[in-house]
Amino acid sequence: MSEKIYIGVDLGGTAIKVGICNEEGQLLHTYEGPTEVDKGPETIVDNIERYVRLVVEQSPFNWEQVAGVGAGVAGFTNVREGIIIFAPNVGLKDFHIRQILEERLDKPVKIDNDANVAALGEAWGGAGKGIDNCVCYTLGTGVxxxxxxxxxxxxxxxxxxxxxxxxxxxxxxxxxxxGCGKMGCLETVSSATGIIRMANDAVARGDRTELALVENITAKDVFDAAKVGDEVALRIVNRAAFYLGKSLAAVAVVLNPEVFIIGGGVSKAGDILFNEVRSVFAQFTPEPVQAGLRIEPATLGNDAGMVGAAGLFLRS
Amino acid sequence: MSEKIYIGVDLGGTAIKVGICNEEGQLLHTYEGPTEVDKGPETIVDNIERYVRLVVEQSPFNWEQVAGVGAGVAGFTNVREGIIIFAPNVGLKDFHIRQILEERLDKPVKIDNDANVAALGEAWGGAGKGIDNCVCYTLGTGVxxxxxxxxxxxxxxxxxxxxxxxxxxxxxxxxxxxGCGKMGCLETVSSATGIIRMANDAVARGDRTELALVENITAKDVFDAAKVGDEVALRIVNRAAFYLGKSLAAVAVVLNPEVFIIGGGVSKAGDILFNEVRSVFAQFTPEPVQAGLRIEPATLGNDAGMVGAAGLFLRS
Known part of the structure; x- marks a missing residue:
């Protein structure tokens, strides 16, 4: 058993997900436990260490095979120094997580933010497998x-x-x-938060929509209503898709990627979102830049963070 | 004399400019002669070869010191295959320029398009010297x-x-x-062509502007009028700057570059353009992405193509 394995840690505000990947980006074993943010940094680190050791113990691999531990954190990170600058949902600030984990685990540690590791996960073991150049969007609370x-x-x-x-x-x-202070950011229209805001605005305005009957509208409610023909909901979905498509078009002339990967909760809306995004993208992107380019849903779902974090060792 | 030198060729529709660079990106000697597009591909290649040999002969260097010849071409290129796919102004199509020049010069040859080599020139020996990550705009007939x-x-x-x-x-x-077939491209408003079109439209509409007295309005006429307070001209300049600034803001959140370099004829307008671009950029770019980022005029002018072409050997 000399095969090397890589451990990916997805550190979120509610749960810590830990997974073992092989060198091909396949997720082989996972463990998930609570973050316990309320108990403070010491407990969070205890939990990470415990879950990392547990996932290896419960697998057919042994600790010596662990070549590195990567962590994706929901927040601002200093990758070079291995510091969490600010992770509001995890309650950590100026936290030297790399050094602390390296001492506890006696393994090399790398970190990055959650959007970057999710992108790497999809590129390494998901929708972008085998692709060198891709751009990933995660449509969740933010974008x-x-x-x-x-x-x-x-x-x-x-x-x-x-x-x-x-x-x-x-x-x-x-x-x-x-939230960043600037006007008209993509996040204001194409995130779950943006979609919910547009729906609440429409209801408050008195637009005729079945969403008026829903308490605490979610992005899923808006997509569901759009799918059964609610015109107000459809207008909101199309607006979210329009600006996402325009953003993709802008990125495409800058980076000329082979694949755009769209993940996060909002991406689960499926065709009603993707068809419109692809149509708007085609409308605003020069033909040669469109050639061969694909716009794909993410395939790893909530595992992308673990896979990408493990991938920090082979692909950074 | 064992110092290696690199030759950069700027192949344009009117002139072929040839320059010798050292390994630090300094342009040491240049030669310029007519392209003679009307005489066809054979003559163009003859001219390139002649000018390349001439610039070395006229310099203190000898042919053995030439480590490579790079060429920047105004048109579409296949960098990997060394082919000019289509260069309308030079009258070349599906032209295997790398192979032809390598046989004639017995030196390794690399090619790329003019915008890319100009960017590399500025990054290597111009406004981006010492900077690893920068983005260059060339505002000319197009963008x-x-x-x-x-x-x-x-x-x-x-x-x-x-x-x-x-x-x-x-x-x-x-x-x-x-011209690419799509709507609302940056090129339609921030190129010389776009600025001239906006000026001609204003005159045709009967807007009160001193540009109405100018025959064959140039972009420089518009900037000159704006500088002395012509409101219509100023509105046009601000519109060109507004969308350029918005484009920079979009690129900044994608690539997080250290420097934006703005070159080409239109950039010679100076402060009246740059101040507005910087202001719009600041308006639409999140503060953390602005931190440390500079927006600078290109410094090499028409030499950027030669320097960047020579740089293809050390930096590609």
């Missing part, structure tokens, strides 16, 4: 992004490459302010 | 672009990365069709 160049996460000058949710795509007259 | 990642030209999946002039940035209601 995250990750750029994969030559099979690796592209960080940019200060580690902020791939902040795709903050591309300003909505024209001024229709734009609202984003 | 060209080049992406430099880790000091090298980034090609993308099919060699079309950095087609920045074809980012659709103008909202539908104001958009016009671009």
């Amino acid at each position: 995250g992004g990750g750029i994969i160049i030559d099979g690796k996460i592209y960080q940019g000058f200060s580690g902020l490459a791939g902040e795709l949710g903050h591309m300003s795509v909505v024209p001024d007259l229709e734009a609202i302010q984003c | 060209g672009g080049g992406i430099i990642i880790d000091g090298k030209i980034y090609q993308g999946f099919s060699g079309l990365a950095g087609e920045l002039g074809h980012m659709s940035v103008v909202p539908d209601l104001e958009a016009i069709q671009c």
Whole structure:
């Protein structure tokens, strides 16, 4: 048993997911436990260590085979220094997680933010398998992004490459302010939060829609209503898809990727979203840049974070 | 005299410019002669060979020191195969220029398109000297672009990365069709052609502007009028700057570059353009992505093509 294995840790606000990957990006074993954010940093680190050791114990592999431990964190990270700058949902700030985990586990550790590791996971073992250059969007509460160049996460000058949710795509007259302080960011219209806001606005305006009967509208409610022909819901879905498609078109002339991978909760809407995104993309992208390019749903779902975190060792 | 030198060829529709660079990207000697497009491909190749040999003969270097010859071509190129796919201004199509020049010169040859080599030139020996990651815009008849990642030209999946002039940035209601067939491309508003078109439209509409007195309006006329307070001209300049600034903001969240370099004829307008571009960029770019980022005019002018072509050997 000399095969090397890589452990990926997906550190979120509710759960810590830990998985074992082989060198081909296949997820072989997983373990999941609570983060216990309320108990503070020491407990969080205890939990990570415990789950990492447990997933190996429960597998046919042994600790010596572990070549490295990667972690994806929902928050701002300093990849080079291995520091969590700020992870509001996990309650960590200026936290030297790499050093702490390396001491506890006696294994090399690498970290990156959740959008980047999810992108790497999809590129390594998911919808982008075998593809060197791809761009991933994660449509969730916000809109995250990750750029994969030559099979690796592209960080940019200060580690902020791939902040795709903050591309300003909505024209001024229709734009609202984003959490980042700027106007018209993609995140304001194509995230779950954006879709819910547009639905609530429509109901408050008195638009005729079955969404008026729903308490606490979710993005799924909006897609479900659109699928059965609710015109207001369909207008909202098309607006989310329109600006996502325009953003893809903008990225395409910059990076000329082979594949766009769209993941996150909102992407589960399926064809009603993807058909419109592909149509808008085709409308705004020069033909030669469209040639051979694919727009695909993510395939790893919630496993992308674990796979990508494990991949930090082979592909960064 | 064992120092290696690199020869850069800037192949344009009117002139062929040939320069010698050292390994630091300094342009040491140049020669310029007519392309003679009307005499056909054989003469063009004869001229390239002649000028390349001449520039070395006229320099203190000898032929043995030439480590490689790079060429930048105004047109579509297949970098990997060394083929000019289509260069309308040079009258060449499906032309195996690399193979032909390698046989004639008995030196290794590399090619790329003019926007990419200009970007590499600025990154290597111009405004981006010492910078690994930068993005260059060339504002001329069209809008060209080049992406430099880790000091090298980034090609993308099919060699079309950095087609920045074809980012659709103008909202539908104001958009016009671009030469590429799509609506609202940056090139329709921020190129010399776009600026001239907006000026001619204003004059035709009867807007009160001193441009009405100018025959065959140039982009320089528009900038000159704007500088002395012509409101119509200023509106046009601000519109060109607005969409350029928005495009920079979009690229910034994708690539997080350290420097944007703006070159080409239109960039000579100076502060009246750059101040507005910087202001719009700041308006639409999240603060963390702005931090440390600079927007600079190109410094090599018409030499960028020669320098970048020579750089193809050290930086590709």
